[in-house]
Each structure stands twice: as C-alpha cells, then as structure tokens.
Amino acid sequence: MARDYQAIRVQPRACGFGAEVTQLSLASALPEAVLAEVRRAWAAHSVLWFPDQPLSLEALEAFTLQLGPFGEDPFIEALPDHPHIIEVRREPGERAVNFGAAWHSDWSFQEKPPSATLLHAKIVPPAGGDTLYADGYRAWEALSETMRELLSGLRAVHSASLAYGPRGVLARDHHERSMKIVVSPEAERTQTHPLVRRHPESGRRALFVNPVYTRGIEGMADSESQALLGFLWEHMVRDEFVYRHRWQPNMLTVWDNRCAMHFADGGYDGHRRLMHRTTVAGERPAA
Numbered sequence: 001m002a003r004d005y006q007a008i009r010v011q012p013r014a015c016g017f018g019a020e021v022t023q024l025s026l027a028s029a030l031p032e033a034v035l036a037e038v039r040r041a042w043a044a045h046s047v048l049w050f051p052d053q054p055l056s057l058e059a060l061e062a063f064t065l066q067l068g069p070f071g072e073d074p075f076i077e078a079l080p081d082h083p084h085i086i087e088v089r090r091e092p093g094e095r096a097v098n099f100g101a102a103w104h105s106d107w108s109f110q111e112k113p114p115s116a117t118l119l120h121a122k123i124v125p126p127a128g129g130d131t132l133y134a135d136g137y138r139a140w141e142a143l144s145e146t147m148r149e150l151l152s153g154l155r156a157v158h159s160a161s162l163a164y165g166p167r168g169v170l171a172r173d174h175h176e177r178s179m180k181i182v183v184s185p186e187a188e189r190t191q192t193h194p195l196v197r198r199h200p201e202s203g204r205r206a207l208f209v210n211p212v213y214t215r216g217i218e219g220m221a222d223s224e225s226q227a228l229l230g231f232l233w234e235h236m237v238r239d240e241f242v243y244r245h246r247w248q249p250n251m252l253t254v255w256d257n258r259c260a261m262h263f264a265d266g267g268y269d270g271h272r273r274l275m276h277r278t279t280v281a282g283e284r285p286a287a
C-alpha cells in the first residue's frame with residue numbers, strides 16, 4: 001500500500017502500473033486536498049480504479065469536471081440530455097464486435113487528445129468484458145538506447161479512418177449494434193504527434209502510438225513505417241506491460257491516454273454489458 005496519502009487509500013500493483021483507490025466517495029464533490037491526492041495517484045499509476053462507487057450520471061459528470069473540462073467525443077451519439085456521456089452498451093444477442101476491441105489510446109487523432117477517460121460500470125457480465133491496459137512508459141524505457149534514439153525525433157500520423165471512416169471497420173460491420181456510431185468522411189483527417197511524448201505532470205516519456213489510430217510515420221515510406229510500427233505493436237503489449245482489469249458493478253476507472261493504451265475484451269456473448277464513459281480534455285502532445 002502506498003503510504004504517502006492522508007485522505008485516500010491507494011493500493012498499487014507491484015509494478016506501479018495501475019492502483020486501486022478506496023476510502024473516498026465520488027458521489028459528491030471531493031475537497032481540494034482529496035482531489036490533489038487522487039491526481040497524484042493518477043500521475044503515479046496511470047490507471048486508477050475506484051470500487052463501490054454508485055454514481056448518478058450527474059455525479060459522473062461532476063467528478064469528470066473536477067479533473068478538467070470535458071473532452072470532445074466524435075463519431076458516437078451521446079446519451080440524450082447528457083452530451084458528454086457515451087453509453088458503452090452491448091446486448092445479450094448482439095453479434096457486432098464489442099466497442100473498443102483493439103489496442104488504442106482514445107481519440108489520438110485529435111489535435112489535443114483527451115488526457116483522461118472515465119468508465120463507470122453499470123452492468124458487468126459474469127465472465128469476459130475485461131479491459132486491458134498497456135503501460136507506455138515502461139514500454140519506452142525497456143527499449144535499447146539505439147532504438148530510443150531512432151524513435152525520439154519522429155512524428156506519427158494519426159487518423160480515425162480505420163475505425164470510423166466510410167471504408168473503415170465499423171462501416172463494414174453490418175451487424176445490428178446498440179451503440180449509435182456515426183461513420184463519417186471527417187474520420188479521414190490526419191494529425192501528427194510526437195511518437196514519444198513527455199507527460200506534462202509526471203515528466204516521464206511514453207510511447208504515444210496505437211494500432212487503431214496511428215497510420216504511419218512522417219517522412220517514412222509506408223513499408224518502413226509499417227515495419228517499425230509492427231515491431232512497436234508487439235513490444236507495447238508484452239505481458240509485463242499489460243494489466244487486465246476485471247470489473248464489478250459500480251466500479252469507476254480513470255485512465256491516462258497520454259501514457260497508456262487500452263483494449264476492451266469480449267468473451268461475454270449472451271450477456272449484457274453496460275458502462276458510462278466520459279473524457280477529460282487534454283493538451284497538444286509535446287516531445
């Protein structure tokens with residue numbers, strides 16, 4: 001257990017990536033000192049989970065706003081009357097692939113991708129439906145110095161086209177889906193970011209590329225960037241960098257998109273899974 005917290009209890013995983021936070025209620029506004037401890041834990045552990053937090057939609061919005069202004073969530077229809085909450089829903093009979101079922105960092109194709117994503121579990125299937133997280137800091141730190149030098153100055157090209165474009169995976173999946181996905185030519189837009197990003201709060205560097213939204217590397221031939229990215233896709237999700245999160249109803253997680261990727265696992269056909277999701281606006285990634 002981490003001892004340097006007065007108000008909250010923080011139980012990190014042995015490697016430091018991911019921590020459980022208890023001894024607080026998120027149902028009403030956190031006092032400044034408690035919020036500061038949550039922020040410190042988040043900067044230290046990248047993924048936090050808060051069990052036993054039955055939150056109304058309004059309380060989820062209010063806690064999100066304590067972390068920062070809402071992010072902008074394109075391509076998915078939000079809940080009526082709650083324009084900043086997405087319902088991540090899959091019904092028992094649904095055959096469409098579950099939402100988020102590939103490694104990604106949320107909306108990395110935006111000029112200022114969200115710093116945080118909050119996911120609140122309402123209905124959890126009896127098996128399956130875990131969320132996996134991959135630590136971009138330790139993946140970066142584990143590379144050889146030669147590889148780090150090669151990657152350091154590079155900029156990666158991000159776009160939402162593979163997922164949300166008119167020829168993307170979601171446009172081609174014609175199974176009925178309970179989430180309202182809005183496929184759009186807007187998804188073809190590209191945005192470049194440093195391939196290695198310095199976290200504004202921790203000061204640490206992390207790999208900032210992901211297989212869903214990173215389409216290439218600036219200044220490289222496609223075959224070159226695909227070879228380099230292909231290596232990174234394998235490296236970044238090595239077992240030692242990955243945490244598999246098992247959900248309970250009323251559990252909230254907050255993850256840091258600036259230094260971690262995530263993957264929504266399936267394996268719960270025949271069961272309903274329902275989560276509420278918000279994002280917190282981020283900054284322009286800096287090297």
Ligand code: SIN
Nearest residue numbers: 088099100130131264
């Ligand atoms: C997501 O990618 O935001 C969804 C994660 C999940 O449903 O576990």
